[in-house]
Amino acid sequence: MGDLEVRALVKRFSDSAVVGPVSFTAADGEFLSLLGPSGCGKTTTLRCIAGFEMASAGDVLVDGRSIAGLPPHRRDVGLVFQNYALFPHLTVGDNVAFGLRLRRRPAPEIARRVHDALSLVDLAGLEARYPRQLSGGQQQRVALARCLALEPSLLLLDEPLSNLDLKLRLQMRTELKKLQRRLGKTTVYVTHDQGEALALSDRIVVMSRGHVEQIGTPREIYESPRTRFVADFIGASNLLAGAIVSAGAAGVIVRAGALELRSTDRTPAGATSVTVLIRPERIRLAAAPPQGTDVNRLAVRVADVVYLGEDLQVMLELDGGPTLSASLKATSAEKDWTPGTALTACIAPDDVRLLPVGSEAVTP
Amino acid sequence: MNAMNATPANARFFGAVLVAPGLGILTLFLFVPLALIVGLSVLTYSPTKIWLPVLTAVNYEKFFHPYYLGVMWTTIKIGLLTTATCAVLGFPVAYFLARAPARWLGVWLFLLVTPLMVSSVIRIFGWLVLLGRRGLVNATLEAAGFGGVDLLHNVPAVVIGLTELLLPFMVLPLMAAIETIPRSVEEAARNLGASSLQLFWRVLLPLSLPGLVSGSLLVYTVAISALVTPALMGGRKVRMLGNLVYDEVLTSMNWPFAASISVVLLIVTAAVMLGYLRTMRGLARRSGQA
């Protein structure tokens, strides 16, 4: 009912900036996020789907039919704007009824659908208020109800939570997810907040500088980033310049500075130089070296300890080697580590990821 | 210049001093003359002495003569037609300018404002050249074998002349009003299925109403007091209150009557302004900006 395919979409701007080619699909009922820093092209892509930008090349298909040639008012997509864009001269009820009135639905049907839409977002009963009388969170829900009343095939949201304060944002996030699950509507969600994308999405499209870096589930994106950008943008990372020493059935040996590490990851095709990724929370620290042979063991010294309440961030120094950042849950013993304390850092080979240098993605 | 560091009372005095020359000129050469006119309008006309210090209502009673009522009606009719035409033509231009990229806006505004600053006689001369008996349109018609046609000396001609003259007065306030409508509101309407016409009628028009009212006020009040345009483009057949005033003052020398016509014009203008202020306050209250 609501399959979306974006096929090799390109948008060229007059100042020679280019977005694309961008390709991805969203299955019926899927929650797909476009995630990236500002300027990466995610909003442009969304606006191309909605019809407010004309694509220079490529196509947008809904349920197999191309909509790229249709003007915005004839596409069956609902768009929730970042600043809500509610009609200031209409009541909440009239705002939500706007699209239905345009389609000349009979009055009783309109009243029912408006009521239903507002109930979905927990705002039933506020039909007579004006937008200016509502809080930011309420306005955003009206904007959502306004789209939902038309029961579109596709729902597009352009950073809808960015104007809300933190507590509200987290609360709305949960409600949004529940609502989407309940309605089963295919949703494309644009955000620059990785936490949001990870929490809400079935799949994430990570974008940077006009092109797609990686598409995958939140888990794939976090645990198996395929480019340096994705590794850097999502979650914290230790990124080291590395050189392949040997690659074989037992794994890859890679040298980074004075370190030699074993990894079970594949080397990027034919590369001899790689970027090594180690997530801070995957570094296990102990005062005494544990047993076991296949774990990477490093002798480190504490350079600094940063207390973050729930977590402890420990900066580690190695002789002649790079500095690493480790993250762990604070318990009483670790809180007392002072700079200079000698520790052993253990990193499982599975947690040593190899990424291409530069921005090419790994071929699967 | 220690007054500038002074207490509020001193400051107000100094302010009064600065404002005095300007207010003085306005008082002596605007308020007093206007007051005189109001006074003159109730005095009796005399062919020999022009006016006599005898109070009378004759000058206002004259208005109920069919001829003068006809002139009033023509004036109001032309005012309304001009305002409506300016609104219809002005909206697309105002919308275009409100959404125009800053780079080009200067050029478009310049082209809009320059005709405004040029004397109305010159623009009317241009229309005469185009529409006159010996003008371009007639020359083309006659060259094609049709007879000449009198395109002037009728109400549409005067409305065309006034519309061309006053269009910028409608465009500028309307443009300012449309600029306050966020583009995302327009896009939201389109996303919900509105065609261009529906977008205009349901969103743009209601939200730009203050600008429309403002522009209409400007156009209407200037249109009803027109003199040069109806004189040159309307001729004997289309006479407006302005023409009456001119004739009575300079030709017939019936100054009391001229004064009463002026007072009527003033009252109509003031009434329209009051209606405007009331409407604006009502609009502001409705959209919660009061």
Place this chain on the structure above:
Amino acid sequence: MRGRALFAVVVAIYLFLLAPLLIVVAVSFDPTDAFRFPPPGVSLRWYAAFFASDTFVRAFFQVSLVIAAAVSIVATVIGGLAAVGLVRFLGRRRGLVDTLFLTPIVVPEILLGAALFLYYSRLKWETSVAGLVLGHLVIAIPYVVRTVSAGLTGADRSLEEAAMSLGATRAQAFAKVTLPLIRSSVVSGAVFAFIVSFSDINIALFVAGPQTVTLPVHIFSQIVWQPDPTIAAASTLQILLIAVLLAVAQRVFRLRVTA
């Protein structure tokens, strides 16, 4: 799609707006006096006729130009002072005075003209340059007050205060810091005052006498009594003057036109 349609409509309306002016300019170069468009050739004979005509030359240079310049200067001074008084000194009492200064814009111009004519007759004043200048001042001063007030309101008071903290008196700070800042408002007010005076027809029709026939008045009477393309030449010269003034003001002083 609709963007292009809108553009076409707007261009058509602009052509309507500019049509009379374009025709006037074109006709002024027409070698014949048959008012044809496009003109069969280019000739300057009407410009020669303009400069050969005592009445036209006098009207343009000795009457309109002089009066407009005088009005511009006097209106700028008086209006400027009034604006300073309004913005800096009157504080909350401003409202009434503000409205008073707006009245001339609200009153129809022909009423001003008629009222002045009757007023001067009552005072037994002969038609004179001064009478016309005073009439124009009435409509020009509000423009100056408005633009200079806007400029003053926008000027940052803290700059003046910074100057004072460096040792300037209030007056010096105003003169050396604020005045240069509002230069563009003052100049744009002066330009508007000039243009309003030069282009005025409604007041001049009533108040001008044989010695003070302004260019617009002369054009008016020529249209009625003796229409020939010399009028077009005179008009084109006025259009040129006004367009140049506006362009210079817009470029050099970033003139922003507001309603």
